[in-house]
Amino acid sequence: MGIEIERKFLVKGEFIHLAVKKISIKQAYFCIDSDRIIRLRITDGKGLLTFKSRPIKNSFTRNEWEFTIPFNEAEEMFEICLPGMIDKTRYIVPFENHIFEVDVFHGKREGLIVAELELTSETEDFEKPDWLGEEVTGNPGYYNSSLI
Numbered sequence: 001m002g003i004e005i006e007r008k009f010l011v012k013g014e015f016i017h018l019a020v021k022k023i024s025i026k027q028a029y030f031c032i033d034s035d036r037i038i039r040l041r042i043t044d045g046k047g048l049l050t051f052k053s054r055p056i057k058n059s060f061t062r063n064e065w066e067f068t069i070p071f072n073e074a075e076e077m078f079e080i081c082l083p084g085m086i087d088k089t090r091y092i093v094p095f096e097n098h099i100f101e102v103d104v105f106h107g108k109r110e111g112l113i114v115a116e117l118e119l120t121s122e123t124e125d126f127e128k129p130d131w132l133g134e135e136v137t138g139n140p141g142y143y144n145s146s147l148i
Helices: 071-080
Strands: 003-011 021-032 036-043 046-053 061-069 086-095 098-105 113-118 132-135
Touching: 021 071, 036 071, 046 071, 061 071
Parallel strands: none
Antiparallel strands: 003 061, 003 113, 003 132, 021 036, 021 086, 036 046, 046 061, 086 098, 098 113
């Protein structure tokens, strides 16, 4: 079983000059409810199908499974997704001993910038760069599935 332990933060400062990679992402959803999310993503010329459970009670840990699918099939599958799509650019930003994924949203969410950090445990320590702002971990308004 895959596990995701993720913290989310708004971004308040400059980070792009620290990025080591830039990725264009388009994503949509097949299912969004209180118990599960099924997401379709196109990035780097491939499709990704992701299944996520709701966070485990009183935590920010959840089950997650991700599968690569052919690009052309992913493009076709967008036709049967729920209405709405996310278009964003992800920047990979190393800091100290961690990797932040910083998403710059486009379209109707233009101007929103969210940094995500995957951890190995909920109690893992990490250094916060000065460009990180308010923590929004667990705030459903900042789940990608809410932003469509």
